[in-house]
Amino acid sequence: MRRIGTIVLISGGIVLLLFGYLMSAPWGSLRVADSDPVFVGAPIFFILGIISMLSSAVFYELLPD
Amino acid sequence: MTRYAMVVDLDRCQGCRGCMTACKVENNTVEGNFWMYVFRFEQGSFPDTEMSFMPRPCQHCHNAPCVKVCPVGARFHREDHIVLTDADRCIGCRYCELACPYGVNYFNWQPPDEGQYSIVDWKDPDLEPVTNGLIPPYKNPDLDELWGDEQRRTAGGGHAKGIMEKCTFCVQRVEKGLDPACVDTCPTDALVFGDVENPDTPISHYLKENRTWQLLEEAGTKPGVYYVGGTRPSSELKEIERPKATV
Amino acid sequence: MSVDTRVERKLPQGVGRLRFGWLVFFAVAFVVFLVGLAAYFYQMSSGMIVTGMRSTGTMGGATWGLYIVMVEYFIGVSIAGVVLVAFAKVFNIGSLLPISRLAVLLTITSLVIGVLGVALDLGAPFRGFINMLLYARPQSPFFGTLMLVAVGVLFTSLVYLYLDGRKDAATIARIPSGLRWFHKLWAAGYGDTEPERERHRRVMFWLSIGLVPLVLVALSTEGLVFGIQVGRPGWYGSLQGPDFIVLAAASGLANLIVLAAIIRRVRGAEVVIGHTVFRWLGSLLLAATAAALYFQIVKTFTLLYATPGSERLISDALLSGPYAWIFWSSLTLMIISMILLVLQAARRAWSVPVLVAASVAVSTAAVAERYLTVIPSQTHGMLLPYEPGSYFPTWVEFAVVAGLFGLGAILIGGFMKVFPIIPLDFDTREVRTDA
Numbered sequence: 001m002r003r004i005g006t007i008v009l010i011s012g013g014i015v016l017l018l019f020g021y022l023m024s025a026p027w028g029s030l031r032v033a034d035s036d037p038v039f040v041g042a043p044i045f046f047i048l049g050i051i052s053m054l055s056s057a058v059f060y061e062l063l064p065d
Numbered sequence: 066m067t068r069y070a071m072v073v074d075l076d077r078c079q080g081c082r083g084c085m086t087a088c089k090v091e092n093n094t095v096e097g098n099f100w101m102y103v104f105r106f107e108q109g110s111f112p113d114t115e116m117s118f119m120p121r122p123c124q125h126c127h128n129a130p131c132v133k134v135c136p137v138g139a140r141f142h143r144e145d146h147i148v149l150t151d152a153d154r155c156i157g158c159r160y161c162e163l164a165c166p167y168g169v170n171y172f173n174w175q176p177p178d179e180g181q182y183s184i185v186d187w188k189d190p191d192l193e194p195v196t197n198g199l200i201p202p203y204k205n206p207d208l209d210e211l212w213g214d215e216q217r218r219t220a221g222g223g224h225a226k227g228i229m230e231k232c233t234f235c236v237q238r239v240e241k242g243l244d245p246a247c248v249d250t251c252p253t254d255a256l257v258f259g260d261v262e263n264p265d266t267p268i269s270h271y272l273k274e275n276r277t278w279q280l281l282e283e284a285g286t287k288p289g290v291y292y293v294g295g296t297r298p299s300s301e302l303k304e305i306e307r308p309k310a311t312v
Numbered sequence: 313m314s315v316d317t318r319v320e321r322k323l324p325q326g327v328g329r330l331r332f333g334w335l336v337f338f339a340v341a342f343v344v345f346l347v348g349l350a351a352y353f354y355q356m357s358s359g360m361i362v363t364g365m366r367s368t369g370t371m372g373g374a375t376w377g378l379y380i381v382m383v384e385y386f387i388g389v390s391i392a393g394v395v396l397v398a399f400a401k402v403f404n405i406g407s408l409l410p411i412s413r414l415a416v417l418l419t420i421t422s423l424v425i426g427v428l429g430v431a432l433d434l435g436a437p438f439r440g441f442i443n444m445l446l447y448a449r450p451q452s453p454f455f456g457t458l459m460l461v462a463v464g465v466l467f468t469s470l471v472y473l474y475l476d477g478r479k480d481a482a483t484i485a486r487i488p489s490g491l492r493w494f495h496k497l498w499a500a501g502y503g504d505t506e507p508e509r510e511r512h513r514r515v516m517f518w519l520s521i522g523l524v525p526l527v528l529v530a531l532s533t534e535g536l537v538f539g540i541q542v543g544r545p546g547w548y549g550s551l552q553g554p555d556f557i558v559l560a561a562a563s564g565l566a567n568l569i570v571l572a573a574i575i576r577r578v579r580g581a582e583v584v585i586g587h588t589v590f591r592w593l594g595s596l597l598l599a600a601t602a603a604a605l606y607f608q609i610v611k612t613f614t615l616l617y618a619t620p621g622s623e624r625l626i627s628d629a630l631l632s633g634p635y636a637w638i639f640w641s642s643l644t645l646m647i648i649s650m651i652l653l654v655l656q657a658a659r660r661a662w663s664v665p666v667l668v669a670a671s672v673a674v675s676t677a678a679v680a681e682r683y684l685t686v687i688p689s690q691t692h693g694m695l696l697p698y699e700p701g702s703y704f705p706t707w708v709e710f711a712v713v714a715g716l717f718g719l720g721a722i723l724i725g726g727f728m729k730v731f732p733i734i735p736l737d738f739d740t741r742e743v744r745t746d747a
Contacts, residue, residue, distance in 0.1 A: 025450040035132065035141040036447060043448035043459065050464045057471050061478075061515045062500055065507075099370050106697070121696065130543055136454035137443040156443050157435020159375045160454065166543030166695045168369025172435065175359035226359040227435025281695050284542050302697050310370040312361060 002063045009056035017049025067145040068262045068289075069234060071248070072271050073120050075295020077255035080105050080118030084247035084256065085308075091235060091246035093204050094222035095180030097312040098171035100232035101247045106302040116305075117296040120256065122247065123148065123169040123232035124280060124288035131161035131170065140229075141215075145260075146289050147234050149219040155228040162229065166284045170231045174312055177223035207237040234258070325579055325732040325739065328489050333578075334725065341721035348715010351708045352432060360435060364706045372701030374690040378709045379433040382716065384534060384682040385563065386426030387461060388556065391531050392564020393419035394469045396596070398520035407588040410581075410738040411572050413477065417733070418568055419469045421723045425716045427462040432712055453540065456533025465530050468523050475515060478502040480736045491730055498731075531557055538685060546626035546689040555607050562600035563678035566671035569593050571724070573668050575733055584739045587662065594662040598653040601674055605646045608681070612643065622695055629692040634702065635684060642680035649673035 023042035037043065080103055088094070088101040104119040125148045131140050132148060139154035140161050150161075162170035173180070186192070208221025213236065220237035222230040235245035243249070248256040259268035277291040280298070296302070323329070355362050366373025393415035400408040434440040444458055481498035502508060532553035538544075539552030572593065576585040615627040630639045649670040656662050691701035727733065 021450055024448060035138045035449075037138075037449070040446050043455075044445055046448075046459055047445075047463050050459070051467060054464075054467050054471050057475065057515050057519050061475055061511055097371060098367075102370055104697070130541070134452050134454075134540075136449060136452040136458070137440075137447040138449055139443075154443060154447065155436065156440035157437075158430075158433070158440070158454065159435070160452070160537075162368060162375045163690065164541055164543055168367075168694055168696060168698060171367050171371075172375060173359070174366065175361040179359075225436070229435075284695070286543075298697050300697065304697055304699055307370070307699070311366065311372065 002060060002065060005063065006056045006060040009052050009059055013049045013053030013056070015049070016045050016052060020044070020046030020049055066262050067260045069145050069147055069239065069258070070261045070268060070289045070291065071122065071234070072257040072268055072277070072291045072293060074255045074257070074293040075117070075119060076293065077253045078118045078120060078295070079253055081252065083250050083252060084120055087246040087250035091205065092221045093208055094171070094230070095173060095177050096182050097310050098222065098230065099310065100169070100171065100222070104298070104304055105306045106296070106298070107305045108296070108302055117302070119295065119298060121167065121169065122290060124167050124286065124290045125234060127287035127289060128285060130164040130166070130286060134160045134164045136160065143213060143215070147236060147239070149233055149236060150229055150231060151217045151219055152224040152228060152230070153218050157227040157229065159229060166281050166286065170229055172229050173223070173226045176226040180312060181223070205237070210237065212236050212240050323484055323487055323489050323491070324736060325734060327484070327729060327732055328491050330729065334729070338722065338725050341718045341725060344718030345715050345722060348712045348718060351711035351715065355708050355712070362706060362708045364704050364709060368690050368701065369694060369698050372691070372699060374687050374701065374703035376433070376686055376690065377703055378705040378713055379429050381679070381683045381686050382713050383426050383429035383433070384686065385679050386422045386429060387531065387534055388560030388678065388682070389564045389567050390419045390422040390426060390465070391527060391557065391560040392568055393417070394472060395524060395527055396568070397472070398523045401516050401520045405592070408592050410585050410734055411568070411589055413473065413735055414571060414575060414733055415568055416469055416473045416476070417724060417727055418571060420466065420473060421720045423461065423466045423469065424723065425720050427466070429716060430457065453533050453537045456530060456536065460526070460530035460533060465527055468519070468526060472519060474498070475512065477731065479504060480732055483736055484732065494730060528557065531560060543695065544689040545622040545693040545695070558600065558603045558607055559678050559681055562597065562604040562674050565593060565597040565600055566674040569597060569667055569671040573664050579734065581734060581739060584734055590662045590664055590667055594653065594656060594667050597671065597674065598657055601646065601650055601653060605650055608643060608646060622693070625692050626688055629688045630684060633692065635688050638680050639684060642677040642684070645673045645677040649677070
């Protein structure tokens with residue numbers, strides 16, 4: 001249970017992080033539409049991803065077996 | 066597709082700095098901020114000296130370094146190649162200013178009301194009945210409009226303290242089909258503005274008939290401002306007659 | 313939880329007891345912090361015109377000034393603490409562990425004031441906070457500063473501090489005091505059983521492994537802020553990142569040495585933070601300073617032979633122009649501290665006062681180096697023939713920066729009064745956990 005939760009937090013964090021990154025970074029294009037994130041607030045997902053990944057350590061250590 | 070650009074014919078420029086004044090009047094920029102700036106250069110040593118002039122608006126680069134570094138997308142590049150600043154988005158980090166090799170960005174170091182040029186003290190109580198508290202006396206209402214497809218507040222200056230501003234090619238005029246204020250005012254027609262994708266515009270003819278160069282081509286910024294004739298800036302040139310540019 | 317039978321009923325290491333000396337220290341730090349805060353409010357209300365910064369080009373100023381210099385310095389300092397502890401955990405270097413909590417605390421403190429420094433430099437700070445969340449662009453190096461450094465490294469360090477402190481929290485939570493609720497909360501039911509210890513070791517190991525690349529990537533973006541700029545002579549180059557990290561390591565270790573020496577003194581912990589700790593720190597500082605000096609000398613030679621076109625503007629300004637005195641004194645300071653460190657290493661005797669002197673020299677040189685990275689390229693690095701500018705900070709900037717130092721002192725000093733700064737495994741003088 002603890003192990004699964006940790007894996008979910010880490011992999012979920014990576015998914016969130018990548019999603020947040022890609023949604024806030026339309027690379028290479030100079031079009032106006034691409035100077036902004038795909039949707040407003042996309043960077044928040046990046047932050048949540050980092051926090052989720054790092055919280056896994058606390059989760060793993062604190063939760064009982 | 067439209068691609069706006071400007072030609073500066075240095076062989077015609079006589080260094081009157083009328084464009085600088087027109088820009089200030091049109092865009093309500095505060096003291097010390099010169100969106101359009103005209104260098105007056107001197108070369109050689111007395112008595113063999115030669116003067117030259119070089120207007121320097123924002124270069125509206127196609128590969129703009131300021132757009133790349135903006136952390137929040139306040140500086141952006143329009144479809145028609147005008148580079149603009151969103152006055153409501155800018156957070157005042159001034160990174161664009163560092164990235165720009167041309168030095169065209171100006172920060173509002175103080176509240177715009179206090180930074181305005183004034184011959185008289187507009188807050189003087191004796192003047193109150195005359196001015197009705199209007200400070201500065203006039204501000205073009207177009208500057209607070211939202212322009213372009215993006216509908217962002219991009220026109221003019223003096224919006225708020227602590228944000229970055231720069232030449233907009235007078236987007237509020239261009240949207241109405243007018244030339245930028247500097248181009249309109251130039252007595253010698255040294256400045257030409259228009260759409261270079263359309264072969265029938267005056268600027269396209271000008272570019273076809275003249276050899277042009279661009280400022281700091283080696284920086285790879287692909288500027289949207291073309292220079293004709295004149296003297297290229299180099300370390301040989303000494304700047305003279307600087308206007309009061311500090312605040 | 314077993315009932316504690318010890319006679320000793322006081323919290324260890326002066327936690328929870330406010331002595332006169334500490335009160336004076338805290339009051340001074342607090343006053344300095346308040347002065348900085350007042351200066352910042354003055355800056356907010358009058359606009360940044362009250363600073364010495366001005367636009368580059370026609371205004372002939374530097375648009376980034378002392379704030380960004382100190383931000384670069386503080387964020388640099390943060391690298392040493394947590395990375396050092398990570399290495400100590402992974403490679404099992406027990407001699408460094410007595411200062412592990414202090415090291416992580418140094419990282420957290422310098423990150424907090426470093427990131428705060430960025431906010432102080434913004435023209436529109438509140439909007440900055442909101443807009444970074446809503447519109448942050450990864451293409452800008454600021455994304456690295458604010459997302460990876462401010463969120464990633466800071467959060468990791470907090471997790472590190474928290475998890476590594478649970479055992480001590482559980483120990484002192486058994487002692488009745490006004491802070492007991494806090495210690496109980498921190499301990500979160502830690503019972504110091506063998507499975508728990510094993511689990512903690514495992515978490516620490518993997519956290520340490522993950523932390524080092526994160527810190528390196530995040531802090532390299534600080535160098536990239538300048539390294540990717542083609543428009544300013546003196547900045548463009550792939551070495552800005554590594555150069556930042558190397559000097560960061562040296563300045564961070566220097567700060568850690570000074571802090572460790574202070575803690576050792578005020579806590580009377582000459583034995584606990586003993587010779588081995590300073591031998592390690594001294595050797596590491598020697599290595600980091602050697603690397604930083606190497607970078608500096610290579611840079612100096614490159615400048616001397618300068619240089620194509622516009623780079624000349626910067627080399628002249630640095631070597632013989634208005635920045636020459638800073639440039640040469642920073643180089644001299646680095647060489648002096650290098651000599652001090654090498655002498656000590658050769659004699660295999662690390663004297664704490666000499667080490668502290670070398671550290672102060674390295675730290676001062678690091679501030680100077682950050683200054684030389686940030687400022688000259690703005691005042692003298694214009695590619696169009698603008699006249700060279702100048703920059704000198706105003707009292708507002710000095711006061712705000714002093715306020716940041718004050719805040720740092722408050723954070724570290726305050727922490728010492730709510731939690732033992734030296735892990736109790738090593739400082740067994742006051743608490744016998746096996747009683």
